[in-house]
Amino acid sequence: MISNEYLFSDIGIDSVGFYAPKYYVKLKDLAVERKVDPDKYKKGLMAIEMRIPDVNEDIISLGLKAGYQALVKGNISPKSIDALFVGTETITYAVKSVSNIFAELLGISTNSVCQDVYNACAGGTLALLNAIALVEKDIIKKALVISVDISSYQIGSPSEATQGSGAIALVISKNPRIATFGEKFGKVSGNVDDFFRPANEKNAKVFGHYSVSTYLNFQLKAYDDLINNIGDFHADFYTFHAPFSKLPIKIMQQIIQKRWIKHIQNLPRVKKDQITSSLLKKLDYFMHDITVLPEWLYLKLKERGYSSETLENISYKLIANVKGKVLPQLRVPSHFGNLYNASIWAQIIYLLENYSRANDTIYFGSYGSGATCISGLLKVKEGFKTVVDKSPKINDFIENKERKSVKEYELIRSGDYVPTTVLGEIAEHEINKNRGFTLHFCDDGCIIPNIEGLDHCPKGHSGFHKRFFPLFAILKSEPIVNPNENDLSFLSNGLVRIAGNAKQGACLEYEIRRIENKEETNINAIGLLNWSPLYVPVQRIY
Numbered sequence: 001m002i003s004n005e006y007l008f009s010d011i012g013i014d015s016v017g018f019y020a021p022k023y024y025v026k027l028k029d030l031a032v033e034r035k036v037d038p039d040k041y042k043k044g045l046m047a048i049e050m051r052i053p054d055v056n057e058d059i060i061s062l063g064l065k066a067g068y069q070a071l072v073k074g075n076i077s078p079k080s081i082d083a084l085f086v087g088t089e090t091i092t093y094a095v096k097s098v099s100n101i102f103a104e105l106l107g108i109s110t111n112s113v114c115q116d117v118y119n120a121c122a123g124g125t126l127a128l129l130n131a132i133a134l135v136e137k138d139i140i141k142k143a144l145v146i147s148v149d150i151s152s153y154q155i156g157s158p159s160e161a162t163q164g165s166g167a168i169a170l171v172i173s174k175n176p177r178i179a180t181f182g183e184k185f186g187k188v189s190g191n192v193d194d195f196f197r198p199a200n201e202k203n204a205k206v207f208g209h210y211s212v213s214t215y216l217n218f219q220l221k222a223y224d225d226l227i228n229n230i231g232d233f234h235a236d237f238y239t240f241h242a243p244f245s246k247l248p249i250k251i252m253q254q255i256i257q258k259r260w261i262k263h264i265q266n267l268p269r270v271k272k273d274q275i276t277s278s279l280l281k282k283l284d285y286f287m288h289d290i291t292v293l294p295e296w297l298y299l300k301l302k303e304r305g306y307s308s309e310t311l312e313n314i315s316y317k318l319i320a321n322v323k324g325k326v327l328p329q330l331r332v333p334s335h336f337g338n339l340y341n342a343s344i345w346a347q348i349i350y351l352l353e354n355y356s357r358a359n360d361t362i363y364f365g366s367y368g369s370g371a372t373c374i375s376g377l378l379k380v381k382e383g384f385k386t387v388v389d390k391s392p393k394i395n396d397f398i399e400n401k402e403r404k405s406v407k408e409y410e411l412i413r414s415g416d417y418v419p420t421t422v423l424g425e426i427a428e429h430e431i432n433k434n435r436g437f438t439l440h441f442c443d444d445g446c447i448i449p450n451i452e453g454l455d456h457c458p459k460g461h462s463g464f465h466k467r468f469f470p471l472f473a474i475l476k477s478e479p480i481v482n483p484n485e486n487d488l489s490f491l492s493n494g495l496v497r498i499a500g501n502a503k504q505g506a507c508l509e510y511e512i513r514r515i516e517n518k519e520e521t522n523i524n525a526i527g528l529l530n531w532s533p534l535y536v537p538v539q540r541i542y
Contacts, residue, residue, distance in 0.1 A: 047161055052165065059098065061514070071106065082112045083140045085117060085131055086117065121366075143171070149340030162244045219367060239347045241366055329348070329351050331350065353394060362377065396542065421534065426474065436468055446488075
């Protein structure tokens with residue numbers, strides 16, 4: 001096949017990270033509780049599970065771990081990152097950038113660009129375009145892009161089964177080790193009311209069939225615009241934003257039926273039941289190696305003189321290919337639900353970890369309601385496995401999880417589930433290898449900046465502490481009763497919060513949770529959030 005190197009730049013993905021909550025609900029359980037036919041979820045949505053965050057586990061909790069993974073897997077110093085972008089629609093503050101919070105927690109240089117990008121589910125991809133442009137102009141050298149969301153719909157609504165949560169992180173640079181972006185992109189935007197979330201409301205609203213029609217319409221137009229910009233192209237994989245797993249299959253069928261049919265008309269007529277291998281290769285090329293073969297394709301080829309036996313052979317060949325081109329990455333939305341901004345990039349990371357080979361081309365159609373769609377190409381680099389093969393991988397998150405009943409999920413959603421923690425003294429695990437997080441906080445445990453002249457608490461609390469928290473630790477002491485979940489003064493005494501029924505000697509992993517003091521009396525501090533380490537017992541260390 002003719003080389004497509006000319007389509008690609010020297011800017012792309014240098015490292016990747018992924019993270020998701022460990023709690024999940026089986027959609028079969030949800031169907032029983034909601035008195036819905038389980039096949040409506042399993043076959044209608046192609047959905048199996050949905051991930052739900054723990055109490056006080058928010059986008060900072062999820063995005064921090066994804067961002068940290070990307071730095072560790074790529075052996076990248078936080079100080080070498082000079083831009084941090086966040087794509088999310090799960091807003092933490094109406095005014096205050098969460099990218100600055102990530103930068104502080106990850107140890108990114110203060111001489112960096114930090115920006116949040118809000119554009120429904122396309123925010124993360126638009127953040128990537130910002131990073132690519134700044135790298136191209138040599139304004140920055142390396143950018144860390146974190147896409148993170150927690151999707152939420154009304155309990156009992158038709159959209160409830162599509163909920164999900166998770167985060168991805170991508171390091172963008174010149175001469176990347178994993179994949180390069182195409183020089184040009186397809187793009188389409190318009191004012192469409194297909195999906196929205198009112199200010200100060202947690203649950204999003206969606207218009208069912210109208211929203212699906214908008215998604216298909218914009219995906220097709222973004223595909224067309226990319227072709228207008230670069231001409232016809234071949235891709236080894238086709239990935240699309242996935243509100244649920246069935247939608248990417250629908251758009252792939254639309255592309256075949258409405259965009260590739262012209263190639264079928266150009267196939268030569270045959271008089272006998274003969275078909276050469278070269279013709280099969282030609283058909284493969286025309287079909288972009290995609291194997292979705294609807295009934296109309298049979299009819300079109302039969303009109304050209306192909307026998308039923310030949311059509312069956314073609315069908316088997318194409319159907320065998322679909323498993324490697326369109327379907328594998330849909331394992332991500334089927335297990336994690338709608339990841340919003342992280343959706344399409346989590347699928348691409350999954351492909352890189354499990355199916356991609358050097359020089360493969362990946363097409364992506366990134367959609368955000370309201371509506372915007374960005375399409376483009378990635379080309380996989382030689383040696384990419386040296387980065388993406390490092391644990392944890394997405395399959396690790398699929399396997400290592402904790403099932404919650406529908407009742408438990410509802411209690412978590414309503415805020416009526418109150419977890420208890422204990423306090424304890426920890427030591428770094430012997431195989432931790434110096435991995436972890438350095439935090440700066442006041443005597444009362446408020447995270448404060450490590451900036452000369454500003455390294456004190458705006459609430460007026462005294463003290464400045466610098467402490468390293470290992471990624472993996474051992475509980476050294478017997479658990480101590482935690483008398484007040486919101487009192488973090490224990491941090492300055494060398495203790496940490498620990499979830500679950502951990503015993504002395506237990507292996508623990510660092511996570512971080514939101515702390516919100518609802519009894520705050522300082523008028524200027526009401527609504528100010530804090531985050532604090534929480535160590536969770538684990539069986540597996542990576």
